Every structure is written in C-alpha cells, then in structure tokens.
Amino acid sequence: MHSVVCIKQVPDSAQIRVHPVTNTIMRQGVPAIINPYDLFALEEALRLKDRFGGKVTVISMGPPQAEIALRKALSFGADDAILVTDKSFAGADTLATSYALAATIRQIAKETPVDMVFAGKQTIDGDTAQVGPGIAKRMDLQLLTYVSRIVSVDQEKREIMVERRAEGGVQVLKTSLPCLITMLEGSNQMRFGTMPDMFRAARYEMKFWDKTAAGIEDVAKIGLKGSPTVVNKVFTPSPRSEKAEMIAVEGGAPADVAVALLAKMAVRFPVVEKELAKRA
Amino acid sequence: MEKFDVIVVGAGPSGNAAAYTLAKAGLSVLQIERGEAPGSKNVQGAILYSDALEKLIPDFREDAPLERHIIEQRMWVLDDESFIGTHFRSDDFNKPPYNRYTIIRAKFDKWFSKKVQEAGALVITETTVKGLLRDESGKVIGVETDRADGKVYAEVVILADGVNSTLARKAGFRPELDPKHVALAVKEIHFMPKETVEQRFNIQKTEGVVIEMLGKITKGMMGTGFLYTNGDSVSIGVGCMLSDFMEQKLTPYELLEQMKAHPSIQPLVQGGEMKEYTAHLIPEGGYHAIPQVYGDGWMIVGDSGMFVNAVHREGSNLAMTTGRLAAETIIELTRAGRPMSGANLALYKERLDDSFVMKDLKKYKDMPDIFHSNNQFFTTYPELLSRSAYTMLKVDGVDKQTKEKEIFASFREKRSLFGLLGDAFKLWRAFR
Numbered sequence: 001m002h003s004v005v006c007i008k009q010v011p012d013s014a015q016i017r018v019h020p021v022t023n024t025i026m027r028q029g030v031p032a033i034i035n036p037y038d039l040f041a042l043e044e045a046l047r048l049k050d051r052f053g054g055k056v057t058v059i060s061m062g063p064p065q066a067e068i069a070l071r072k073a074l075s076f077g078a079d080d081a082i083l084v085t086d087k088s089f090a091g092a093d094t095l096a097t098s099y100a101l102a103a104t105i106r107q108i109a110k111e112t113p114v115d116m117v118f119a120g121k122q123t124i125d126g127d128t129a130q131v132g133p134g135i136a137k138r139m140d141l142q143l144l145t146y147v148s149r150i151v152s153v154d155q156e157k158r159e160i161m162v163e164r165r166a167e168g169g170v171q172v173l174k175t176s177l178p179c180l181i182t183m184l185e186g187s188n189q190m191r192f193g194t195m196p197d198m199f200r201a202a203r204y205e206m207k208f209w210d211k212t213a214a215g216i217e218d219v220a221k222i223g224l225k226g227s228p229t230v231v232n233k234v235f236t237p238s239p240r241s242e243k244a245e246m247i248a249v250e251g252g253a254p255a256d257v258a259v260a261l262l263a264k265m266a267v268r269f270p271v272v273e274k275e276l277a278k279r280a
Numbered sequence: 281m282e283k284f285d286v287i288v289v290g291a292g293p294s295g296n297a298a299a300y301t302l303a304k305a306g307l308s309v310l311q312i313e314r315g316e317a318p319g320s321k322n323v324q325g326a327i328l329y330s331d332a333l334e335k336l337i338p339d340f341r342e343d344a345p346l347e348r349h350i351i352e353q354r355m356w357v358l359d360d361e362s363f364i365g366t367h368f369r370s371d372d373f374n375k376p377p378y379n380r381y382t383i384i385r386a387k388f389d390k391w392f393s394k395k396v397q398e399a400g401a402l403v404i405t406e407t408t409v410k411g412l413l414r415d416e417s418g419k420v421i422g423v424e425t426d427r428a429d430g431k432v433y434a435e436v437v438i439l440a441d442g443v444n445s446t447l448a449r450k451a452g453f454r455p456e457l458d459p460k461h462v463a464l465a466v467k468e469i470h471f472m473p474k475e476t477v478e479q480r481f482n483i484q485k486t487e488g489v490v491i492e493m494l495g496k497i498t499k500g501m502m503g504t505g506f507l508y509t510n511g512d513s514v515s516i517g518v519g520c521m522l523s524d525f526m527e528q529k530l531t532p533y534e535l536l537e538q539m540k541a542h543p544s545i546q547p548l549v550q551g552g553e554m555k556e557y558t559a560h561l562i563p564e565g566g567y568h569a570i571p572q573v574y575g576d577g578w579m580i581v582g583d584s585g586m587f588v589n590a591v592h593r594e595g596s597n598l599a600m601t602t603g604r605l606a607a608e609t610i611i612e613l614t615r616a617g618r619p620m621s622g623a624n625l626a627l628y629k630e631r632l633d634d635s636f637v638m639k640d641l642k643k644y645k646d647m648p649d650i651f652h653s654n655n656q657f658f659t660t661y662p663e664l665l666s667r668s669a670y671t672m673l674k675v676d677g678v679d680k681q682t683k684e685k686e687i688f689a690s691f692r693e694k695r696s697l698f699g700l701l702g703d704a705f706k707l708w709r710a711f712r
Contacts, residue, residue, distance in 0.1 A: 193427065195430040196429050
C-alpha cells in the first residue's frame, strides 16, 4: 500500500492577529505549522501502512522553508518527503496548485505505483477545500471527501469502504483503488513519533523537485499564469452589533423560562407571534 | 542502537556552546531539546556579552541577529516618585568590536542553533529526556527519552537542561530548588518605531542604552528591574526572589505593572505595542548553591549548575563559558584516549575554578544572604537617597548646611548610627 499525503505549511492562525487600525493580517513572527487538517490525513495513511505495510510519501508545494513541515511529517513516521518548489509556482491558486501536485504524484507513481492519495479537508489559511478534489479530477481518481473512518480495505479486489459525513447522517461508501481521500478533523489523533523516526527525520536528505523534476508539461498552467482566481479585496468582517441578552426568570421553572423566552421572541420577531397565534 | 560521543540535553546557551564546540572538533553529538524549537523555552533580558560568544564563534557579528550595541549604562535607585542614579556613556563603547549587545532571544537562539547544526551536531526537538541510563557501576551511559524506542547511548552526557533541571534532581546530582536561591523574573517587549526608541534614549543607528533598577519598585523584595533598548522595541522586566514573592503574596505580573506606571519609567514605554510576555526562573543562589557538576559519564553546565552572577546580572555568558569548558574537557580526554570517568572529568572543575566563572561567584558568595536578610537596601535607602537629593536640589531659601543636617538626621532616624555603620560593613564585606 503506497499512500501519498499532500500537506501544506500554513501560518498558525491561532497566533495571527489583525492590526486594529489598518485591518491587515499581521504575519510577522507567526510560526508556521503543518495545516492541522492535513495531520488527520497523514495519520490515516500511517495507519494503513501499519495494517498493510507499504510506504507513505509526503509531498508539499511551497517555498524552500516548507522543508520544516515535511521534516516534521517524517518525524511522525512518513517514509519519504518531496518538496515541490520552483519560483514559477509563485502565485498559484487552487487550480494551478492541483495541476502541479497531480503532475508530481504521477511522477512518484512512475517509481512506486500509488494506491491512495490523502489530503486534509481544507487548509486553515485558504479554506477553499479545492486542491484535494482538483487533484482527483486531474488524475481521474475516485474522490471521497469528508471521510471520518476507513472501514475496510480489500487489497485483492482493490476496494475501499469508508464512512463519510454527509448532511443529516453518515454515508457508508465503497469505491475502487486508487482513490483520493480527504479526511475529516477529529477522525484520528496524530501519533507521537518514535525515537528512530526522529533520527530518520533529522538525517533525511530532503528531495527538492523543481518544475522539470515534478513533470510539469505545460508551464502556462502553473503559478500566477495558470491561476484564474483574482483576489479583489481582503477584509475583516466588522463585529456583529447585536448583543446577547440574559433572560432572568424568578424561580427558573422550565415552563416559566420557555414562556419568558417566547415573549421576548414575540417582541423582536412579530412574525413569530402571528404564527403562534395562528397555530393556537 | 544509536550511540554518540556526547549527548547534550537542552538547547539553551550552555547546551549550544557545548554542542557547537564538540561538533566543531569532530565528535559525534546529539542534542535533545524538549521545546518545539531550540530556544522556545528560553527567556533572557537580554544582553549578550561578546566575550563568551567570541570565544566560540569569533566572527559572530557577521550574521548574528544583534539589536543594539550598548553605549550607555544607567543605574537607577528608585523610590515611589523619583529615581537617583548614575549614567555612564562613553564613545569608547562606540568603537568596534563592540563589547555588549541587546538581543531578542527568539531570533538569537534560532541563529545559534543553526550554527550548532552547521557544525555537525544532530539536533532533535520536542523530545524530553526522562532519565539517565547507567551501567552496573553507576556510570552514566546514555539517556532515555519520552519517545518509543527512546534509549540513546553516549560516552558522556552533558546536562544543560536549565534552572529546573529535573534530570539532575532525579539523578540525585542536585537538591530541590530552594525558593531562596531562585529568582522569578518577568519581561515584556514593547514595540515602537525605531525613531521613537532613538529619541527617547538619545541614541542613533545601532547604539543602545540599558537601565538597571533597584529600590522600591520591588516592594522590599530582593530583586532588580531592567529596561533595555532593542532595534524597534524596548524590553522591560523585573525579577525578585521566589521566596519573597511567596511571602509578599504579590504576583510578578502585578509588580511589573506597577513598575511600568512609575513616573520615571512610564514615558519610556508608553505607546508601545506589547508583543511578548515571558517569565522565567533564574538561579541566584550563587557560589554556595553550586552542586557537584561532574561525575562518571556526566557533567552539568549553565543554569542547571546554578552558574549565574546575580550581582552583575550575568548568566548567559557563564552558561556559554561553562558549556565550552565542559566541551573542551571532553575533547581533550577523547584525544588522549582517556575514558569519561568522574576522576578524569574533574578537569572540568579545575578549568571552572581557573576561569572568571568561579572566581566571580566566589567573590560574591555571601551577597545573596546579606541582601536577603537586609531589605533596607531595597526600601529605606532608595527613599533616603531620593529625599536627600530632593532636599538639596530644591531651592527654597533654606541654607545648605541646615539641609545637610536635615539629611543626616533623616538617615539616623531611619537606620540609627549603628545601623548605618553595620550596613556599610555588610556592603563592604559583600563586595570585597
């Protein structure tokens, strides 16, 4: 079982602040981390390796300093890491990124066939959730998003069964390999790497692939040139002006509380009162 | 099984100095740090004394992240409304190579660790050393980390794990920290435009000012405050003995807030944006608190060995020096083909005794006790000094001789003649 996990180095949004006057994002001094959603994908890939053997390859497209994120992924137990980095990738949107990563995965598969591609549900900086599905489409892979659990893998029949969170319930889906899975948050917990993993990660000679090594055929499809998305404006939404109100009810009996609440609602939303009167 | 010549536990100044020196000499070195990155657990004022780093990395000025070189040192003694003090500024301090710099440790430690890694040491982070491995004879032969398959072996282990050094305590190398022997310091960094820093402190380019403070800002507790200028920020902090905080039931944070509100300090920090708030323990027990620092297969360096000169506010330079001396001892023994036994490692202690580290600590060996049991140095005297200055400088029609008498009477009233002589003697004994 060979899994490729796509990760991204992102600024730790928990530590980002917005400048109170200019409303711009203050990135200075904000530490870079592995996109938290990607860790669920990586852990799931590592679990498949634990169960079925094989290997886990981690890839990322980004600036040279993203090497730190890949090295960290290695310390969790990934076997190989490739940083796809080239000046011509700069300014890529999700369309261009998925093109570059799909090409990279094809290159990887030339050496060792790829059974599964994993990605996080989305990133915490872009929040688009488009790159994973974009790769699946470009590579013509079966796509399973928001997966909460891998139920079973049948290597003989090359089939996988997963649970997927959907609106109003959980879907149990079966599809054929190879496929691309984006993992849901909370579906597992990242392991604490072993000491040998730490040594391997510290000594690993990182692979840096430029656009040629990544097998990019059409340079018009990467970087800013290959990105139709235009960012018009970035702004911080103004805080809501409505204030919460405590409804105090003497004694606190549930029925009294409910009546008090309905009374408040009737005042604020007359339509509610009308509707209630109609039904009464 | 992983085996190294040396394992260094901790990536602060002492651990980095040791790991750098050893790796540079071609020994195989593993450095283990429990923080997320080297330096993430480190806190300092921070002033870098060039000498200690120069002995490790002579050309450090070329790429180390330095904030400002210090050209002016202020010593302030404060009461609640005023300060009386000395300012020493000299253009001699403006002649390179500069002697002291202010630094921001988050940046500096990153740089220092990079040097260690470039020298060839293997650095592993987010890993805690749980305990030491020993052979039948009790000799330390490695460490056990908190990770699976976590045993790693080495000829010698250097404990550079800081003031708390759980490792040294667990191994029985050091007693529990005595609250009387450790200070708790808090610090904030306030950012403001570079020009504002330069205007407020009358400096230009990379010139910097430090202010060391003593007096009622510590509310009678044994401790000091400081204010350092960085490139586009000001570091301000205060530290007092932990036992005093416990007795006074004051939090360090409250103390720093009150200090920042002092009429002489407030204008220097106002308008800045606070971006960093840190707290740390400082081992200030001095000479008498230094434990046994070597044994069969182990050595202690830096804060873990209580190597801090509280009087002169020196710590990181002692850390770097002890780290370097420990490393040089190991290198010499390795080259001579001698084992890392306690008897051989005693050479480290000899080198320490020969260096400024032990000489300075010995000189001030009674200082902590004297100041600790005489809080008049932090309360009564600052007030008397300030009042005297005020009395002398106020022009109000009273003749100067009367004023002098008034001042002397105020000293006698507060401390009595006997008390004054006693205090003078104590100070003389402490500093001699």
